[in-house]
Amino acid sequence: MEPIRFVTPPLMANSYLLLDEKPSLIDVGGDSSFIVKAVSRHINPKEIKFVFLTHSHFDHAMACIDLKRWFGCKIVMHEKEFELLKSGYTLFGYRFYVEPDIIVKGGELFDLGELELEVIHTPGHTPGSVCYYEPKKKWLFSGDTVFAHGAFGRVDLPGGNAFELIESLKKLAELDVERLYPGHEDVIEENAKEHILKALEIAKIFL
Numbered sequence: 001m002e003p004i005r006f007v008t009p010p011l012m013a014n015s016y017l018l019l020d021e022k023p024s025l026i027d028v029g030g031d032s033s034f035i036v037k038a039v040s041r042h043i044n045p046k047e048i049k050f051v052f053l054t055h056s057h058f059d060h061a062m063a064c065i066d067l068k069r070w071f072g073c074k075i076v077m078h079e080k081e082f083e084l085l086k087s088g089y090t091l092f093g094y095r096f097y098v099e100p101d102i103i104v105k106g107g108e109l110f111d112l113g114e115l116e117l118e119v120i121h122t123p124g125h126t127p128g129s130v131c132y133y134e135p136k137k138k139w140l141f142s143g144d145t146v147f148a149h150g151a152f153g154r155v156d157l158p159g160g161n162a163f164e165l166i167e168s169l170k171k172l173a174e175l176d177v178e179r180l181y182p183g184h185e186d187v188i189e190e191n192a193k194e195h196i197l198k199a200l201e202i203a204k205i206f207l
């Protein structure tokens with residue numbers, strides 16, 4: 001089973017559909033009609049069990065309000081991200097609210113069938129950013145913490161923290177990662193660990 005990627009409006013965030021025994025989405029973008037249409041080409045959206053959010057930025061998460069309301073998907077979010085969301089912060093003029101169904105702290109394991117997702121708390125881009133790691137496949141769904149080619153998330157948005165981002169990159173650099181599924185831009189299918197090490201190196205110099 002391969003993750004199916006959707007590039008979602010309004011800011012081209014990546015959303016990943018995992019067609020496992022418990023079908024799930026990792027991030028959903030900001031436009032619910034887009035994501036419902038995209039998912040419907042593969043599966044009835046009512047089948048979606050979990051929506052795993054990497055963080056609460058509208059371009060990754062806002063469509064989850066309707067997915068929860070229409071289909072009863074369980075929203076998974078880090079406790080610190082829920083605090084940030086409750087603070088009512090605004091990003092590029094957008095503000096939304098959703099009540100998560102499952103609040104995580106890091107270290108949790110979700111068994112989806114073939115895949116298992118481990119929650120790794122990676123603050124820095126936002127206080128409750130998380131990555132989801134599949135240990136058998138060595139896949140990392142990294143949200144806006146780390147991207148391909150040594151790029152990493154902004155730390156100048158609400159709750160961002162450069163020191164924490166570097167610490168998070170160090171944590172990720174210890175993992176065995178073959179494939180990187182980031183929150184924007186290219187997916188890396190081989191040797192993704194090198195991309196993470198490069199991001200750590202650059203972040204240490206520039207942050």
Ligand SMILES: [Zn+2]
Nearest residue numbers: 055057125144
């Ligand atoms: Zn973001």
